[in-house]
Each structure stands twice: as structure tokens, then as C-alpha cells.
Amino acid sequence: MRDPAPxxxxxxxxxxxxxxxxxxxxxxxxxxxxxxxxxxxxxxxTEQFAQIEAGIADLTASGSPLALPALEALxxxxxxxxxxxxxxxxxxxxxxxxxxxxxxSAADPAxxxxxxLNNRVRRALEAALGSLSLMNPDPAKRLAAAEAVVKSxxxxxxxxxxxxLAKETDPRIRKALSQAKAATTIFLDTATESEKVAAIxxxxxxxxxxxxxxxxxxxxxxxxxxxxxxxxxxxxxxxxLALLNGLQNVWYGLSLGSVLLLAAIGLAITFGVMxxxxxxxxxMVMLGAYTTFxxxxxxxxxxxxxxxxxxxxxxxxxxxxxxAVGVALERGVIRFLYGRPLETLLATWGVSLILQxxxxxxxxxxxxxxxxxxxxxxSFDFFGLTVTHGRLWIVVFAMAVFACLLFVLKAxxxxxxxxxxxxxxxxxxxxxxxxxxxxAMTFGLGSGIAxxxxxxxxxxxxxxxxxxxxxxxxxxxxxxxxxxGNLWGTLVAALTLGIANKFLEPVAxxxxxxxxxxxxxxxxxxxxxxxxxxxxxxxxxx
Amino acid sequence: xxxSRLLAGLDxxxxxxxxxxxxxxxxxxxxxxxxxxxxxxHVPTYVVSLxxxxxxxxLLAVALxxxxxxxxxxxxxxxxxxxxxxxxxxxxxxxxxxxxxxxxNPTLPDFMVFLNWKELPLTWYGFQSFPYAMLMVVLAPGLLxxxxxxxxxxxxxxxxxxxxxxxxxxxxxxxAFFRNDMGFGGNNxxxxxxxxxxxxxxxxxxxxxxxxxTVVALALGYAVARAMVNSAYGKVLIAVRDAESRxxxxxYRVERYKLVAFTVSACMxxxxxxxxxxQVGIINPSEFAPANSIEAVIWVxxxxxxxxxxxxxxxxxxxxxxxxxxxxxxxxxxxxxGALFVLVTLFLPKGVVGTLSAWSGGRRQAAPAGxxxxxxxx
Numbered sequence: 048m049r050d051p052a053p054x055x056x057x058x059x060x061x062x063x064x065x066x067x068x069x070x071x072x073x074x075x076x077x078x079x080x081x082x083x084x085x086x087x088x089x090x091x092x093t094e095q096f097a098q099i100e101a102g103i104a105d106l107t108a109s110g111s112p113l114a115l116p117a118l119e120a121l122x123x124x125x126x127x128x129x130x131x132x133x134x135x136x137x138x139x140x141x142x143x144x145x146x147x148x149x150x151x152s153a154a155d156p157a158x159x160x161x162x163x164l165n166n167r168v169r170r171a172l173e174a175a176l177g178s179l180s181l182m183n184p185d186p187a188k189r190l191a192a193a194e195a196v197v198k199s200x201x202x203x204x205x206x207x208x209x210x211x212l213a214k215e216t217d218p219r220i221r222k223a224l225s226q227a228k229a230a231t232t233i234f235l236d237t238a239t240e241s242e243k244v245a246a247i248x249x250x251x252x253x254x255x256x257x258x259x260x261x262x263x264x265x266x267x268x269x270x271x272x273x274x275x276x277x278x279x280x281x282x283x284x285x286x287x288l289a290l291l292n293g294l295q296n297v298w299y300g301l302s303l304g305s306v307l308l309l310a311a312i313g314l315a316i317t318f319g320v321m322x323x324x325x326x327x328x329x330x331m332v333m334l335g336a337y338t339t340f341x342x343x344x345x346x347x348x349x350x351x352x353x354x355x356x357x358x359x360x361x362x363x364x365x366x367x368x369x370x371a372v373g374v375a376l377e378r379g380v381i382r383f384l385y386g387r388p389l390e391t392l393l394a395t396w397g398v399s400l401i402l403q404x405x406x407x408x409x410x411x412x413x414x415x416x417x418x419x420x421x422x423x424x425x426s427f428d429f430f431g432l433t434v435t436h437g438r439l440w441i442v443v444f445a446m447a448v449f450a451c452l453l454f455v456l457k458a459x460x461x462x463x464x465x466x467x468x469x470x471x472x473x474x475x476x477x478x479x480x481x482x483x484x485x486x487a488m489t490f491g492l493g494s495g496i497a498x499x500x501x502x503x504x505x506x507x508x509x510x511x512x513x514x515x516x517x518x519x520x521x522x523x524x525x526x527x528x529x530x531x532g533n534l535w536g537t538l539v540a541a542l543t544l545g546i547a548n549k550f551l552e553p554v555a556x557x558x559x560x561x562x563x564x565x566x567x568x569x570x571x572x573x574x575x576x577x578x579x580x581x582x583x584x585x586x587x588x589x
Numbered sequence: 590x591x592x593s594r595l596l597a598g599l600d601x602x603x604x605x606x607x608x609x610x611x612x613x614x615x616x617x618x619x620x621x622x623x624x625x626x627x628x629x630x631h632v633p634t635y636v637v638s639l640x641x642x643x644x645x646x647x648l649l650a651v652a653l654x655x656x657x658x659x660x661x662x663x664x665x666x667x668x669x670x671x672x673x674x675x676x677x678x679x680x681x682x683x684x685x686x687x688x689x690x691x692x693x694n695p696t697l698p699d700f701m702v703f704l705n706w707k708e709l710p711l712t713w714y715g716f717q718s719f720p721y722a723m724l725m726v727v728l729a730p731g732l733l734x735x736x737x738x739x740x741x742x743x744x745x746x747x748x749x750x751x752x753x754x755x756x757x758x759x760x761x762x763x764x765a766f767f768r769n770d771m772g773f774g775g776n777n778x779x780x781x782x783x784x785x786x787x788x789x790x791x792x793x794x795x796x797x798x799x800x801x802x803t804v805v806a807l808a809l810g811y812a813v814a815r816a817m818v819n820s821a822y823g824k825v826l827i828a829v830r831d832a833e834s835r836x837x838x839x840x841y842r843v844e845r846y847k848l849v850a851f852t853v854s855a856c857m858x859x860x861x862x863x864x865x866x867x868q869v870g871i872i873n874p875s876e877f878a879p880a881n882s883i884e885a886v887i888w889v890x891x892x893x894x895x896x897x898x899x900x901x902x903x904x905x906x907x908x909x910x911x912x913x914x915x916x917x918x919x920x921x922x923x924x925x926x927g928a929l930f931v932l933v934t935l936f937l938p939k940g941v942v943g944t945l946s947a948w949s950g951g952r953r954q955a956a957p958a959g960x961x962x963x964x965x966x967x
């Protein structure tokens with residue numbers, strides 16, 4: 048809630064602005080007519096468009112707080128007049144407001160007629176609304192109005208912009224207003240050349256596409272000096288935009304890379320560490336996504352207030368669900384196939400078909416709705432870069448999962464045993480490590496991580512039984528590219544592929560870019576069959 | 590002369606198989622054309638085409654068994670070779686439509702007119718000629734396999750890595766053929782075929798003719814594969830499968846042996862695709878889907894890898910089951926297929942035919958690698 052003191056202050060400011068606007072009226076509307084809002088409204092109670100237009104100008108000039116509601120009502124076709132020259136605003140609920148007092152009308156107006164518009168009047172009305180919103184008490188609306196002037200560069204708005212600039216205190220809006228002033232000045236016949244050059248510099252300070260468009264217009268029809276100034280400024284902006292575009296691509300690439308990392312990192316465990324080809328890996332991701340769906344459904348029906356907690360709740364559950372399925376898969380199928388990687392591939396493919404069909408039978412083949420908690424929505428501006436919260440969270444989440452996994456592998460006794468078994472299974476077994484148990488746990492860990500990835504992917508992808516399928520080829524590419532058995536390799540590979548994909552997309556198109564990457568990986572494997580970060584030592588050749 | 594040499598190399602299974610094919614080639618046309626429709630023995634035309642489809646799948650399975658069963662290369666991209674052959678045939682059939690298309694353009698297929706193209710792309714030149722199209726059916730997949738295999742085998746990409754990059758290959762092709770700009774009909778693929786070699790493709794006799802052609806192709810494919818694996822070359826191939834490093838240390842240029850097998854197999858798969866397309870009446874990019882290639886692998890696994898006959902039988906049986914299941918119990922088909930993958934790898938590593946041979950004591954065939962070569966595998 049806003050406290051009353053600043054509001055009063057703003058009222059006073061509005062009054063002041065109204066006075067300033069009053070002084071400017073001669074510029075706008077010809078001969079001075081210092082009438083009040085009531086008289087202006089009365090002028091509009093007619094069928095003559097010229098009178099209505101003049102009334103709009105007067106009303107704007109009056110600076111009265113009644114002006115904006117009346118003009119908005121006029122724009123919506125809710126402004127009515129009676130034959131006795133009184134003017135009313137019809138509200139959505141059908142009640143009437145006396146436009147001259149702003150209070151509810153005592154009695155319904157007698158035989159009300161709408162105040163009509165033609166194109167000419169509508170233009171005048173829009174300009175009037177624009178200049179009025181420059182003084183709107185809401186800062187966001189003022190900013191939007193100033194931006195609108197920058198885009199329209201409507202010379203008629205200049206007086207209003209100057210008036211607003213005189214009383215504006217918010218530095219951001221001041222900046223926008225001065226840019227708006229500059230944008231209109233550039234095309235003003237009365238402005239001097241030096242004023243225009245200064246204006247070009249001000250506009251160039253925006254450094255965005257709007258400024259570039261505007262400068263482009265100057266380059267088409269300005270004087271030589273102006274053209275030069277505009278060209279210099281445009282070149283600067285273009286450089287900046289190119290850099291920004293590059294950064295944007297890097298950012299999108301990072302976020303795509305994080306998605307790839309999430310999908311692939313579980314595979315890096317099962318395929319990389321254990322050498323097991325798990326074609327059902329994508330289905331573990333899918334199970335994680337469906338767990339999220341179930342958690343959300345449960346919260347929605349039982350505890351709607353906790354909806355924002357659905358993801359933190361879903362993460363451990365998804366880990367457990369996918370991990371349990373993984374352990375069962377390892378114990379039930381894979382352990383009989385160690386040493387026969389091609390058979391493992393086929394068997395797990397069969398398991399993936401079964402899991403898909405199970406989910407399809409249970410939940411149907413259609414996409415399931417998974418909502419985004421409030422903190423995933425929205426975006427913020429980072430030095431001109433638009434960063435959506437959803438993407439940011441996924442990047443952060445992927446890195447966190449990676450860090451956790453690294454910690455488990457490097458700093459826990461489970462991780463130590465896991466690495467021991469990877470390096471020399473027999474020796475590890477001789478040292479008393481229960482290798483079958485460890486295999487099951489490792490597989491469960493990899494699958495569980497895939498389940499966690501499913502929670503994140505449920506936020507950006509369709510949750511359907513085919514969810515996993517779309518990631519399986521990509522995940523294998525990441526692991527193979529990064530080098531089997533190397534988590535850092537997986538990280539580097541995922542981010543590289545993500546960024547490369549985003550840079551290729553604008554050049555070659557999404558599909559061709561993807562094909563190019565696949566071909567690149569196929570060729571890369573020829574050159575370095577064991578990936579970017581190959582394992583070394585005798586274990587590799589075993 | 591050659592035929593007698595080929596026959597001499599056949600074992601009992603092979604002879605039975607070829608005899609069965611010969612029987613099919615005679616019996617099915619007779620039952621379709623000569624037996625009246627009212628008779629219980631009459632084979633409807635759609636069944637003829639369905640059988641033809643199964644047999645073209647069987648040829649694909651034989652091709653796959655040649656590389657997987659005898660050379661240890663588990664290709665998850667054979668669907669790509671199959672589809673390339675199919676596209677080559679599809680392009681010929683498209684050109685045969687001529688001015689009878691919806692837009693009536695004498696040279697451009699409908700989809701190109703629709704895309705507002707003015708000229709035939711270079712890739713489509715020559716496809717109005719049947720011999721050229723047949724050459725492409727073999728050449729396109731063969732060349733792809735040659736280039737791909739040359740790179741892969743030379744740098745000793747083996748085992749699961751090879752499987753994964755073959756999968757990436759077919760996935761990349763899938764994406765490529767989905768693009769309209771490629772000029773192969775994009776998403777919709779090629780369809781609405783009118784006639785082949787001047788015969789109406791819908792006609793009963795053409796269908797029977799295509800069926801017989803498929804039987805002959807399968808028999809030939811089988812004979813070629815059998816001759817290859819029975820030769821001295823084939824023995825080296827099996828050595829490579831069971832102990833690649835050892836074969837290399839003995840002085841064999843392993844990559845060349847593999848490359849020949851891979852390329853021949855790809856050509857065979859292309860022919861299978863070319864026979865498949867006119868019988869089902871459409872070819873579209875979904876044929877490149879990695880899942881299709883993996884499904885072909887399970888046909889071989891069910892029938893028995895390294896048996897050739899088993900691969901063909903596996904393809905026919907699994908696809909028959911698929912047709913029946915998807916009609917009668919569509920929900921259950923994927924469960925069934927999935928279970929088939931799991932159970933066959935766990936309990937029938939040699940497949941049906943391989944297991945039967947082992948039982949009957951007929952261990953003249955080399956045992957499939959899965960069992961014999963387990964210690965040598967990575």
C-alpha cells in the first residue's frame with residue numbers, strides 16, 4: 048500500500064504539471080482558452096467532430112484529474128451526453144458517473160447519446176491520452192508512455208514530453224523522457240542542427256533496435272552532418288547489439304547445455320562409470336517428470352497453498368522413484384548381461400518400451416500439465432540481457448546437481464568404492480567391496496539423477512510418455528563426446544554442444560544446426576574414439 | 590555353375606529355407622490369382638502385399654545379420670540404408686506419375702509444385718529411368734556405408750561406440766529428410782504412386798509380381814550372404830567378430846573385412862527398402878527413426894544371430910505378431926515387444942534357430958559371439 052504523503056505530493060506535482068501544460072496550450076491548440084474541464088466537457092456534448100476535437104484539446108490542457116477518465120471513456124465509447132450539455136461516463140456495471148464531478152450521477156441521464164469519434168478525432172484522442180499518461184501517477188505507465196513516444200517520434204507529443212520532463216523525479220523515467228524528447232527533436236523542422244546532433248547522441252545512448260531504426264531514418268533524409276552523426280552512432284549501436292546478441296546466444300547455449308547436462312549426467316554414471324548402455328535412461332527422466340506431475344496434482348487437490356513447494360518436494364521423490372526402478376532394472380536384467388554390452392543395449396531398450404507403455408496405460412498418451420511455481424515465472428534485465436527466471440533456475444540446478452555428484456564420487460566412501468570397482472573390479476572385490484551391491488547402488492544413483500533431471504525438464508518440455516525418447520540420442524552424444532567415465536568431460540561437452548547449437552541455429556536453422564552437430568560428433572569420434580577427455584591407463588584397453 | 594556352387598555350400602537349414610521360399614513364390618500367386626475369391630484357400634491381395642512387406646523386412650534382417658551375427662558390428666542405423674533404398678525407389682515412382690498428379694505438372698512431383706519450385710533439383714535427375722533408379726537403390730546406401738564405415742573402422746570405433754554413432758547417423762538423416770528444403774517431400778514423404786514399369790501399382794497382378802520379386806530378392810540376398818560367410822573371407826569375418834585384436838595381430842586388415850561386409854549389407858538393406866516402398870505405397874522420414882533400426886535388431890536376435898535363416902524367420906514372425914497385436918490388443922504390443930527384447934537377450938541369446946541347432950547337436954555353425962566370445966568382449 049502506498050502511504051498518503053507521497054500521494055499528496057504527487058497530486059501537487061500533477062497540479063503543477065497541469066499548470067505547466069496550461070502554459071503550453073497555446074502551442075498546441077491555437078488561441079488561449081483557459082477554460083476548466085467542465086467547460087471542455089460541455090464542448091464535447093455535440094455531434095460536431097470539430098467541436099469534439101477542440102474539447103479534447105481543452106480537456107487535455109485543463110490538466111484536471113477528471114480529464115483522463117473522461118478521455119479513456121471516450122476511447123472505449125463509454126462517454127455519453129444529454130441534450131442539456133451534461134456529460135456522463137457509463138461504467139461496466141451500467142451505472143453512470145457525472146464526468147464533470149467524477150462522482151456517481153444522482154439520476155440516470157435523460158436520453159443519453161454517445162460522443163462519437165471519426166478518424167481525425169481518434170488521432171487527437173490518442174495523442175491526448177499519450178501526453179496524459181506521461182503524467183500518470185503510476186511510474187510504470189509513465190515509462191511506457193515515454194517509450195511509446197520514442198517509437199512514434201510524434202512531434203505533437205513534444206510539448207507534453209517537455210512538460211513531463213520538467214517535473215519528473217524518477218531518474219529512469221527522466222532518461223526515457225529525454226530520449227523521447229531527443230527522438231522527436233531530430234525530426235523537428237524548427238530545431239537547429241546542433242540541437243539535432245545532440246539529440247542523435249542522446250538517442251544513441253539507448254543502444255537498442257529502436258534507436259537503430261530511428262537513426263536509420265535520419266540516415267535516409269537528414270543533412271550530411273546529421274547523416275554522419277547518425278552513421279557513427281549506428282555503428283556503435285550495431286557493435287553493441289552484436290555483442291549483446293553473442294552474449295544472449297551464450298546464455299541460451301548455457302541453458303540448453305544445462306538441460307543436456309541434466310539429461311546426460313546420469314548416463315555418465317551408468318555408461319561412463321559402469322560401462323552399461325542404458326537405453327532406458329530417457330525413461331528414468333520421464334519417470335521423474337511424471338513424479339513431479341503427481342506431486343503437483345496431490346498438492347493442488349489437498350494443499351493448494353504449498354504449490355510453490357512442489358518442485359523441492361518432487362526432487363527427492365523423483366530420485367527415489369527413478370532410483371528404485373534403476374536398482375530393480377539392474378538386479379532383474381542388467382546383472383545377467385555384464386560383459387555383453389550389445390545385449391545390454393537391447394534388453395534395456397526393451398525395458399524402455401515397457402516403461403513407456405506402462406506410463407501410457409496409466410496416464411494416457413496425452414501431454415500432462417505441469418505447472419511452474421511462481422519463482423520460475425518472470426524475467427529480469429541483466430545489462431540489456433533478458434534473463435528468464437526459469438532458465439536461470441535450470442542452469443543453477445544443473446550446476447548444483449553436478450557439484451553434488453562430484454562430491455559423492457570424490458568425497459564419500461561410496462564414491463571411493465565406486466571408483467575402485469571401475470578401475471579394477473577383481474581387486475576391489477578382493478579388498479572386501481561387495482561389487483554386486485555396489486553395481487546396483489551405482490545404477491540406482493545414475494537412474495535417480497535422471498529422475499531429478501526429469502523434475503527440471505518437466506518445467507520446459509511436454510510431459511508425455513515420449514519425453515525420454517527425445518533426449519536419449521542427445522544424452523549419448525554428450526557422454527561420448529565428453530569422454531566416457533569422466534564427469535568433467537560430460538560438463539564441458541554438454542555446455543559446448545549447447546552453446547554451439549545456439550550459435551549454429553541463426554546461421555543454419557534449428558534442424559540443420561542439429562544435423563551439423565551430429566555429423567561433427569560422428570567425425571570427432573573418428574578422430575578421438577574415446578572422447579574429449581579420454582581415460583588413460585591399462586584399464587581402458589582391458 | 591555358380592548356382593550349383595552356391596547350393597553346394599548350403600546346409601540343411603539353408604536348403605529348407607530356399608525350398609520354402611520357392612514354395613511361397615509359386616503357392617501364393619496361385620492361391621491369389623487362380624483360386625476364386627469365394628474359396629477358403631483364396632489369398633486376398635492385401636495379404637499378398639503384407640507378406641511381401643514381411644519378406645522385405647526379412648531381407649533387411651538378413652543384411653543386418655551379416656554384419657552383426659558374423660562381424661560383430663551392431664548397427665543401429667540399418668533402417669537408414671533401408672530408407673535410402675526406399676527413397677530411391679519412391680523417387681522413380683514419383684517421376685512415373687508424370688502429368689497425372691494433382692497439379693498436372695509433367696516433370697515436377699506435386700509437393701515441388703506446392704512448394705512453388707520451378708525446376709527439378711539435381712538429385713532427382715535420371716530417376717525417370719528404372720535402371721538408373723535401381724542403380725541408386727544399391728549405390729546410395731552402399732556409398733553412405735562405404736564412407737561411414739571407412740571412417741569408423743579405420744579409426745577402430747567398435748562395440749557400443751559404433752552402435753551409438755550409427756544411431757546418430759540415422760537420426761541425423763531423419764532430421765534432414767524432415768526438411769522440405771531437402772527436396773524429398775519433407776514430412777509427408779513420397780506417396781500416391783501410380784505405376785511401376787508401366788503396370789498399375791494397385792493392380793492385383795502387379796502386387797503378385799512385386800511379391801515374387803521380393804521372394805527372389807530374399808533368396809538371392811540369402812545366397813549371397815551365405816556364400817560370403819562360407820568363404821575364406823567369411824572365416825576371417827568370424828575371427829574378427831570373436832577376437833578383433835587377435836585377427837589384427839595375425840596380419841589381417843580388419844577394417845577392410847569389416848568395410849566390405851558393412852557395405853554389402855547396406856546395399857542389401859537398400860534393395861529391401863526398394864521392394865518395401867511399392868508394396869506399402871509410401872515412404873516418409875519416419876523410416877529413418879532410430880527405433881525402427883533397433884526393432885530390426887530384435888528380429889535378428891529373436892531368430893538367432895549368425896544363422897541368416899533365423900534372422901529372416903525372426904523378421905517374419907515378429908512382424909506377423911506385430912500386425913496381429915496392433916490389431917487385436919494395441920495396448921499390449923509394446924509390452925510384448927519390450928518383453929521380447931528382455932527375454933530373448935536373457936534366456937535365448939542364440940535366438941530360436943540358434944538354440945534349436947544347438948539342441949539337435951548341429952554345432953557345425955560357429956556359435957554366436959554372445960556366448961562364445963563373452964570373455965573376449967570388452
